[in-house]
Amino acid sequence: MGRAPCCEKMGLNKGPWTKEEDQILISYINENGRGNWRALPKKAGLLRCGKSCRLRWTNYLRPDIKRGNFTQEEEDTIIKLHQALGNRWSAIAATLPGRTDNEIKNVWHSHLKKRLIPQQDHQGQAVRKTKPEQGTNKALSVEKPKFHCQDSNSSPVKIIVSKQEPGTNNQSSSLQYSSSDDISSSLSFTDATTTTTIPDNPTEIYLTNSGDGDSVSNKHQELDQDIWHDVVSSQDHSLSPVLHRGGCGFNPFTNDDINFWCDLFTRTEDISHLLEF
DNA sequence: AACAGCTTCAACCGCTGTCTT
DNA sequence: GAAGACAGCGGTTGAAGCTGT
Numbered sequence: 001m002g003r004a005p006c007c008e009k010m011g012l013n014k015g016p017w018t019k020e021e022d023q024i025l026i027s028y029i030n031e032n033g034r035g036n037w038r039a040l041p042k043k044a045g046l047l048r049c050g051k052s053c054r055l056r057w058t059n060y061l062r063p064d065i066k067r068g069n070f071t072q073e074e075e076d077t078i079i080k081l082h083q084a085l086g087n088r089w090s091a092i093a094a095t096l097p098g099r100t101d102n103e104i105k106n107v108w109h110s111h112l113k114k115r116l117i118p119q120q121d122h123q124g125q126a127v128r129k130t131k132p133e134q135g136t137n138k139a140l141s142v143e144k145p146k147f148h149c150q151d152s153n154s155s156p157v158k159i160i161v162s163k164q165e166p167g168t169n170n171q172s173s174s175l176q177y178s179s180s181d182d183i184s185s186s187l188s189f190t191d192a193t194t195t196t197t198i199p200d201n202p203t204e205i206y207l208t209n210s211g212d213g214d215s216v217s218n219k220h221q222e223l224d225q226d227i228w229h230d231v232v233s234s235q236d237h238s239l240s241p242v243l244h245r246g247g248c249g250f251n252p253f254t255n256d257d258i259n260f261w262c263d264l265f266t267r268t269e270d271i272s273h274l275l276e277f
Numbered sequence: 278a279a280c281a282g283c284t285t286c287a288a289c290c291g292c293t294g295t296c297t298t
Numbered sequence: 299g300a301a302g303a304c305a306g307c308g309g310t311t312g313a314a315g316c317t318g319t
Contacts, residue, residue, distance in 0.1 A: 016287070016313085038304060054305075055288065090307060101307075106286050 013047045017056055021046060025053055026061055059102045066098025070107055078104055079112055 013021075028044035034057070037050035046053060059065075070078075074096055081092045089101035089108075096104065 014289075036304080050304085051290090051306095052288075058306090059287075087308065102287075105308075110285055 011047075012041075012049050012052075014052070017048075017060075021048065022056070022061060025057060029057060029061075055102075059100045064098055065100065070099075074099065075107070075112060078108060082108065082112070 037054045041048045089105045093101040093104050
């Protein structure tokens with residue numbers, strides 16, 4: 001893997017951008033689009049490396065950048081997502097339109113982290129896992145997770161664990177989830193009414209959010225375009241990489257949805273253990 | 278007014294992932 | 299499959315501004 005030569009080794013400018021440089025970059029991108037960052041500075045006549053141009057554009061010059069202080073709502077979102085995702089700033093930024101990963105990272109380190117330090121005794125505790133029962137009826141439960149949901153939407157959301165292609169209802173089980181409280185209630189794999197048996201030896205598992213009122217198929221279409229397009233193999237017991245690929249880098253959801261998915265992310269490790277068929 | 282310490286944030290660095298050949 | 303090129307990410311840095319003494 002070759003690495004791009006450093007700017008200074010090529011006699012290029014470093015440090016703060018001048019207004020003239022900004023204007024050149026803006027004009028060039030407005031006329032020609034982003035294209036190849038590496039080639040851009042040469043074509044635009046900038047003595048900067050492509051990396052520097054990309055950073056300047058994405059973090060500062062982009063027209064959809066929202067400047068100014070973060071709202072309380074934005075800060076709360078960052079805190080929640082950071083609890084769920086860790087330092088995955090780009091994934092967090094994807095849920096906050098107009099905010100950049102760099103900005104969020106800075107806000108986190110300068111404001112939010114400090115604010116949270118006194119609360120650490122009460123949050124972020126390790127999740128205690130409950131082993132699934134032995135035998136064919138693998139009723140599953142998860143004890144009080146670390147993520148604290150502050151929303152009051154009580155509509156249950158289901159995760160369908162199916163043996164079939166998404167959209168078909170055969171041999172599926174679901175993880176019932178309610179975002180109404182601090183998630184102190186246990187979670188279990190259920191069908192519509194009762195705890196059910198996970199299909200024996202499924203060859204493939206699909207995760208589908210049936211949503212609250214959304215049809216399975218419609219919801220799945222959305223998800224399929226983002227993070228859920230990968231089939232989770234039951235052999236490798238690794239849900240996390242699949243979820244990690246998409247992270248929160250999508251934005252078709254409302255805040256409630258984001259809360260839900262991020263909560264789900266915190267559980268993926270649990271789920272991967274729970275799905276040991 | 279001058280200085281020191283602290284905070285903020287734009288920018289850089291080095292690494293990884295993805296795509297192309 | 300290997301290697302190169304590139305984009306993007308997260309950690310870190312350092313200059314500028316702010317605040318307290």
